[in-house]
Amino acid sequence: MKKMFTPLVSQRKGWASSIFLTLLFLIFSLFMGLGQGGLPSLRDGILYGIVLAFSAAILFLIFRTGRIHYWRRIFFSTYAVAFAINFVWWTMGDRGHMWLLDKEMLYAKAPMCHMVVPMLLLPLLFTKKIIFPTAFPQASFMILLVIVVGIVYGRSFCSWGCFFGGQDELFAGLPRKKRWAIGKLPPFIRYFSYGLLAFIVMHSLATLSPTYCMWFCPFKTSSEFIEVNSFIRVIQTFIFVILWAGLAVVLPLLTKKRTQCGLFCPMGAFFSCTARINLFRIAIDREKCGNCGLCEAACPTFSLNEESLAKGKTLNNCTRCGACIEACPKAAIHFVFPGGIKSGPPAPAEGEKSGWRGFLQELADPATIFVMGIFLVANVIASESLIGAMSRLLRYFFKI
């Protein structure tokens, strides 16, 4: 059976607005990039330019084709691979191994990721201490990132900015067919990540140590391990490898779903808690909806079910990846502002001349503003990995 693509007229932007938005993105990206310390050398400047061109091309294609999920997935997966290459290469090159040594932890030199932040907050509140052994500016940046992004975009970060989520997405996107169709999820599974979040937050407070990093983080396997120098560390490493292989590789390959992100990630659960205050949501137009279930099947993070569809909205763990929008044959799914505020009349159909009014309408579309905003954030975070990976590969293979 021939694969059918939705026309996506509702999300597609005209040439003028696509070019305008891309230029706007370039200007703001340069502004944000230079604002973070500028460019150290001509070589890095050229690499930054290439990365920026790649990001701008992706953004332009998102706007012009309206296929948010498709182009986002390419960017996101590329970013995740680049992150893994850059990070592992850095550990191997600088340290000669992937171990995070006790010494680095003692000297507060451990690299910190956003996943740690939920575990930091309560100890920070009660003890005024950052319980992760990292540099102070890095910790405060991550805290700020999670606060700002959490409030404005919530779980959208999981599908646009999380360098670990891209691994999940990559493996989920590799197979053509799903080999295991997961039916309706029992509540225990659906709310597991919230339970895990509660546990690690409380346990981290009680022990003043980042529990998730020490015991449950699957992505240690693709970044760095804690030094194995005792039997407990052997067990911890075994758990990391099993969780990564199972949740981030095998299950996504079998189910074409992002199982780690959708069901087990406590950071995702943390962001889900802010869903009620986020600036952008996804709504289902009940009048247009044909109850075909394609959106539910397409959702990689289990964020739609019968109950939520009946209410015309996604579940709190929706990552705004756009998969449901692309899957909907009736263009019944849209980005909206809180309170269900839409952008007004739909964008002009293909071939129809829009004029200034249409141009402004396209700029007022919540999908446009959302994609522009989250892509700016994602690009700032991804740039370092993309540049780093490209730089290392060029140096290794072509000596340049």
Added chain:
Amino acid sequence: METQEIKKQGRRRGMVAFAWITVLVIVPLGFMLSDRFTLVLKSLGVQLHPNLDDGKKLVEGMIIASPPVKEALYDGNKADLRNMRSFAVKEVVFRRFSGVGIADRLNLSFEFNGKLSDPQQSSQHFSNIAIHVFFGGGITEKEPAAASSPIIPPVAFQEGPWQYQVIIDGFHDLPRIYDKNGQLIALGLGLYLKWENRDGKGDGKVVSTRLTAALPRSMFRSLLKKPMRFYIIAGAPDLRSPCLLRLDESGRLADYATYGTDEKDTVAIDGAGRPILHPLILQPR
């Protein structure tokens, strides 16, 4: 109906404007002002918590005075000399760490508060203080078997019971731990710099340093149940000496070494010309 529609349209326009301002101004500004956020956190008293700072105290020692250094005997540069003269071991503490992923290994530490020079800031990343600590208990011999080992400075222990020797010198990030037979049994951890904010402005300046030799707890579990004797020697390092403490031409400890000797200012010398060290006592809490 018309009024409602106008209201709705106004609300929509307001929301669009707010959303654009948020994504293009507020969020990017948030990122760009992360340095300010760091300062705000520091001004609120937030600190890093590598647990060294306030791990649970198990035993603690006493203030050890630093005998004057004979300036004329020291041929090093003046800056080094000043560092030596200002150095004083003020406190020796055993702590038990918890958390930060290091609980299963790095459970005890020695701490030496004092104005140590910071190897990370100095040229060659080399500090001009060398420290030897001898500790342990339960040995009945008068003199440890390895007293003649070249890694042990030429000193005479007034009481014998020491099991472990920690040497911290020069490159402070790699203290070595030896047993009483002179066998290297473990590597500890090194220098911990105490960073403090000045007037809450948080410029991250190093205001004091602290040496930490963090050691596997399993080695010392039994020692902490009773008063522990220990000896401490600090002095100028010398790469020509196997023990890495400066020795004079006759192989004796040079004058610019300082001993932890039970708060006595003067040090007796034995027949072989070695300083006789009295043990310091740590009481378990």
